[in-house]
Amino acid sequence: MSVNTSAAQAGIVVGVDGSDESLLALRWALAEGARRSEVVEVVHCWYPRSMVDAVFGNGAEMRTGSECMLQNEVAKARNEFDGAPEVRTLSVHGRPVSTLVARSSDARLLVVGDRGYTGLKERLLGYVSDGCVRRARCSVVVVGDGKVTVTPAPVAAVGADAVMPVW
Numbered sequence: 001m002s003v004n005t006s007a008a009q010a011g012i013v014v015g016v017d018g019s020d021e022s023l024l025a026l027r028w029a030l031a032e033g034a035r036r037s038e039v040v041e042v043v044h045c046w047y048p049r050s051m052v053d054a055v056f057g058n059g060a061e062m063r064t065g066s067e068c069m070l071q072n073e074v075a076k077a078r079n080e081f082d083g084a085p086e087v088r089t090l091s092v093h094g095r096p097v098s099t100l101v102a103r104s105s106d107a108r109l110l111v112v113g114d115r116g117y118t119g120l121k122e123r124l125l126g127y128v129s130d131g132c133v134r135r136a137r138c139s140v141v142v143v144g145d146g147k148v149t150v151t152p153a154p155v156a157a158v159g160a161d162a163v164m165p166v167w
Helices: 020-036 051-056 059-078 096-103 119-125 128-135
Strands: 012-015 040-046 087-093 109-113 139-144 147-151
Touching: 012 020, 012 096, 020 040, 020 059, 020 109, 020 139, 040 059, 040 096, 059 087, 087 096, 096 109, 096 128, 109 128, 128 139
Parallel strands: 012 040, 012 109, 040 087, 109 139
Antiparallel strands: 139 147
């Protein structure tokens, strides 16, 4: 698996972290990829998440764990679909929001799970779905809490700001 964080050559990019919500997002993305006949790129971002990981963690072990999780979850999810779309997986050392936004810059959809964090927990743990909605150049689908929310791609401004997306 490559660690290239440039734009994907896929119509749908989905971020997974092994949580139940991200696995629901994966299944939603596979179903949508099959419906649209689009390639689905499944991305997992790994990095030291604690001081213990930073001091004692081994990058090779983290990458191997990431790749194993991707392989297992994608295989399990694909088995649930007849005619599953082409799937590519990518394990990336990096932060989820910046990586997913970069990978999805040329995609039609970015799909992420929503753990439903609010308040202090959101501030402490970060909020990948919110960051992706605010920064992505394509439409973002957020799956979680029994619902699917679609945020359309930002519309470019006219005139002097024409090259800058409106957030």
